[in-house]
Amino acid sequence: MQYQADVTIELKSGMLDPEGTTIKRALEHLGYETESVKTAKKYTIDLQSENIHAARETVEEMCQKLIANPIIHNYSISLRELQ
């Protein structure tokens, strides 16, 4: 079966987010007030797997071994079957 995983990698709370701070400041210069701007990365991964449980396990392993840094990142996985 073909699955698509959306993996979102966010900075843990308390971690500095200089890109977010820079965008907040740039928006202020353009006249847009915001309370906060936080950045995250999204990875859309298409993969083959036997079933959705195996697919989730595989993507969890990918996150733990490569995509996320557990010291500074939280990650979340949203998975769906492609027809």
Next chain:
Amino acid sequence: MQYQADVTIELKSGMLDPEGTTIKRALEHLGYETESVKTAKKYTIDLQSENIHAARETVEEMCQKLIANPIIHNYSISLRELQ
């Protein structure tokens, strides 16, 4: 009212995504086969606005003026009211 916007910035189809290609290859080295890996940025913006329509308009303007590059990016906005 307080709103939170999730802005997702994706590369238009056909644009090269070297980071995605690199991650796909690194996953292969670790033994994980994937069909494709695509990267995107997510910005979570908290802002005050009169109502949800005005909030959406403001975030649209932010995307067009600063956050997205219309030549290479598609963007989508998901907006919700914070209590």
